[in-house]
Amino acid sequence: MEFIREHIEAFSVLTDSDWLYFSSRLVQRNFKKRTVILRHNEVEDHISFIGEGVVRLYIPHELKEKEVTFGFSFKNQFISAYDSFLTRTPSLYELETLSETTLYSISYKDLQDVYDNTQFGNLIGRLTSERLFLLKSKREQSLLNETAEQRYFKLFKERPELLNVIPLKYVSSYIGVTPQALSRIRKRIN
Structure with missing residues (x-):
């Protein structure tokens, strides 16, 4: 400890x-x-x-x-x-x-x-x-000042290892979008 x-x-x-x-x-x-x-x-x-x-x-x-x-x-x-x-x-x-x-x-x-x-x-x-x-x-x-895309990018910039740990359905809920919208965000970023 x-x-x-x-x-x-x-x-x-x-x-x-x-x-x-x-x-x-x-x-x-x-x-x-x-x-x-x-x-x-x-x-x-x-x-x-x-x-x-x-x-x-x-x-x-x-x-x-x-x-x-x-x-x-x-x-x-x-x-x-x-x-x-x-x-x-x-x-x-x-x-x-x-x-x-x-x-x-x-x-x-x-x-x-x-x-x-x-x-x-x-x-x-x-x-x-x-x-x-x-x-x-x-x-x-x-939630008040950033777009969903900015929230997604920031989450994984701060903690890149999370892509392997957090299911995308939780990520979409966390950034405030549907799983389909998250899929579109991920395609734009890639």
Whole structure:
């Protein structure tokens, strides 16, 4: 779990005692590809750090083709249905792995304990909140200011390896177009 410490220390220095206190509460959870790790109407009880894998955030629908994908999280990023985590209310969306995924998770109860007993606690809470807010803000601005083609290009410019991991039906939903429109975008780009 030292890589998590290194990631956090890119923002702030941790004392050894704070790191030990925090890391002792992290639980490694392994998931197979295409596992729903949080279902609609469940209360999110974890904030997790992705050690390996890709997680999709989406609004489920009875008809699979009508699901709305609104986010992806990748290795070395935090993942949570954060609104549900904070408010302790049922989630309106689901989290699903798109590849074999390893998460290092801390429960709500344990995080409250870390907040109360370490100097580092408030920092990790703030960093997680800021990261999740920035992702949300970036997504909203992208939908308002960029074309679907720009969103597609940007997604794969930032993460080219995703072409092998994320099914195109999720990409089309994420950038806000039909699979047919995505096919036309891909032909223009190629």
